[in-house]
Amino acid sequence: MKVAKFGGSSVADAAQFKKVRSIVEASADRRIVVVSAAGKSSEESIKVTDLLMAVEKLRDAGEDYQPTFNHIERRFIGIRDALGLNVAIENDLQKIERLIPTCTYDYLVSRGEFLTAKLMADFLGFQFLDAARFLVYDGHTVNYGESINRLRDFLSANSRIVVPGFYGVDEAGEIHVMARGGGDVSGAIMANLVDADLYENWTDVSGIKMADPRIVDHSRRISELTYDELQELSYMGVSVFQEEAIKPVAERQIPIAILNTNHPEEDGTLVEGTVRRDPNQLVTGVAGKKDYVIISIQKYQLNKRFDVMAKVFSEIQAFNVPFEYVSSGTDSFSFLAKRSQLAGKLGAILAALKKCGLDRVKLEKDIALVAAVSHELGSRPANAGKILDLLNDSQIKVHLVIQEGSDIKVVFGVANEDYEKTIKKIYRDVNLKAKKLRMAI
Numbered sequence: 001m002k003v004a005k006f007g008g009s010s011v012a013d014a015a016q017f018k019k020v021r022s023i024v025e026a027s028a029d030r031r032i033v034v035v036s037a038a039g040k041s042s043e044e045s046i047k048v049t050d051l052l053m054a055v056e057k058l059r060d061a062g063e064d065y066q067p068t069f070n071h072i073e074r075r076f077i078g079i080r081d082a083l084g085l086n087v088a089i090e091n092d093l094q095k096i097e098r099l100i101p102t103c104t105y106d107y108l109v110s111r112g113e114f115l116t117a118k119l120m121a122d123f124l125g126f127q128f129l130d131a132a133r134f135l136v137y138d139g140h141t142v143n144y145g146e147s148i149n150r151l152r153d154f155l156s157a158n159s160r161i162v163v164p165g166f167y168g169v170d171e172a173g174e175i176h177v178m179a180r181g182g183g184d185v186s187g188a189i190m191a192n193l194v195d196a197d198l199y200e201n202w203t204d205v206s207g208i209k210m211a212d213p214r215i216v217d218h219s220r221r222i223s224e225l226t227y228d229e230l231q232e233l234s235y236m237g238v239s240v241f242q243e244e245a246i247k248p249v250a251e252r253q254i255p256i257a258i259l260n261t262n263h264p265e266e267d268g269t270l271v272e273g274t275v276r277r278d279p280n281q282l283v284t285g286v287a288g289k290k291d292y293v294i295i296s297i298q299k300y301q302l303n304k305r306f307d308v309m310a311k312v313f314s315e316i317q318a319f320n321v322p323f324e325y326v327s328s329g330t331d332s333f334s335f336l337a338k339r340s341q342l343a344g345k346l347g348a349i350l351a352a353l354k355k356c357g358l359d360r361v362k363l364e365k366d367i368a369l370v371a372a373v374s375h376e377l378g379s380r381p382a383n384a385g386k387i388l389d390l391l392n393d394s395q396i397k398v399h400l401v402i403q404e405g406s407d408i409k410v411v412f413g414v415a416n417e418d419y420e421k422t423i424k425k426i427y428r429d430v431n432l433k434a435k436k437l438r439m440a441i
């Protein structure tokens with residue numbers, strides 16, 4: 001059995017719904033369909049989830065949310081009518097509208113998936129199964145035992161169902177919404193719950209490219225990836241697949257196929273536990289994210305000064321910022337955080353560090369992190385030096401290098417303005433260089 005998850009772009013309008021139906025009908029094994037909320041299309045520049053979030057913000061600010069909600073209503077009724085469906089979506093829309101003044105954030109933003117799944121179920125002739133009826137969370141983790149028990153009541157040998165992604169329920173039965181991009185996670189959880197043979201993730205690109213196709217034109221497709229390579233790429237910013245969606249399928253060794261709804265005939269990316277690799281390929285993929293801040297502290301023989309480090313950590317802890325820690329030598333240590341997470345706190349953090357008896361505190365803003373990911377880096381960490389040489393040769397200033405011994409990635413901190421250039425450089429030159437080096441041997 002296959003679980004097929006269709007992302008927001010795949011269900012953005014009636015034309016996309018039709019593509020989904022031909023894909024689903026092409027294989028009798030596609031019995032569980034998971035959908036995100038209608039996303040962006042040529043006509044619609046905002047995802048339904050973002051519209052729902054806007055409604056919630058307007059409501060909380062005491063402003064008029066009605067025009068935004070009317071827009072959402074028109075989108076769903078438009079899809080329903082264009083497909084000639086009979087499903088009485090007005091009743092659901094009226095109920096949601098009635099609840100807006102008092103409902104939770106989670107309930108409201110989950111309604112995009114709920115409504116999209118209702119329409120899709122009707123269009124495919126599948127049963128609609130609300131995730132709220134079986135996908136149970138204990139705090140922030142899925143309760144798989146309870147979820148499987150509940151799901152059993154709804155599934156029979158030949159059920160065909162459509163499930164809304166992005167949410168489940170907590171122990172009290174209240175809607176629990178996932179992090180952004182959570183539709184991928186729902187698909188992965190479904191695949192785990194039914195022990196699927198394959199988890200298909202249908203999106204608007206034919207698989208994962210070696211580099212973000214918005215930065216590198218005609219970026220090459222990665223035909224095969226391991227779960228841990230995908231994990232690192234997703235963590236480092238490849239938005240195609242949500243990082244948290246890997247564990248539920250990797251645990252059961254269920255392969256993931258990342259495929260294109262707009263070009264189902266094209267090959268995508270297959271993700272499994274192990275893959276065969278071209279030995280000329282030094283880097284499997286490159287990804288990154290912008291807008292980081294590095295705070296570096298310096299103190300003579302800091303590596304031996306546990307008293308100083310303890311004071312620094314205790315000061316830093318008070319600010320509740322998710323920092324990454326990078327040991328950068330005997331005398332220095334760096335803290336790395338997203339600029340958005342430091343908002344309003346940076347001045348106070350620097351002031352607190354000044355009280356710790358350090359020789360120097362250095363601040364570097366507008367830093368982008370770019371990661372090269374590959375199993376080759378895990379087995380031969382020295383390869384990272386080759387990439388660093390290449391960046392130096394092209395006058396890209398590297399502010400920071402993060403590489404742990406057996407890690408399958410190396411991360412470079414560069415200026416935000418060098419972000420695209422760094423990605424292009426690694427994409428274009430690293431594998432080429434590796435090839436030339438090997439040929440020269």
Ligand SMILES: Nc1ncnc2c1ncn2[C@@H]1O[C@H](COP(=O)(O)OP(=O)(O)O)[C@@H](O)[C@H]1O
Nearest residue numbers: 007008009203204205208209211212238239240
């Ligand atoms: N390395 C990459 N390979 C492929 N796509 C990428 C990569 N990095 C970023 N992307 C972007 O991810 C997008 C798909 O993710 P997303 O918009 O979340 O899809 P969906 O709406 O199907 O869930 C692509 O359109 C592409 O612009």
Ligand SMILES: N[C@@H](CC(=O)OP(=O)(O)O)C(=O)O
Nearest residue numbers: 007008036049180181182183
């Ligand atoms: N609709 C949710 C969940 C999701 O996964 O969406 P998409 O498949 O469009 O990335 C979001 O926008 O975050």
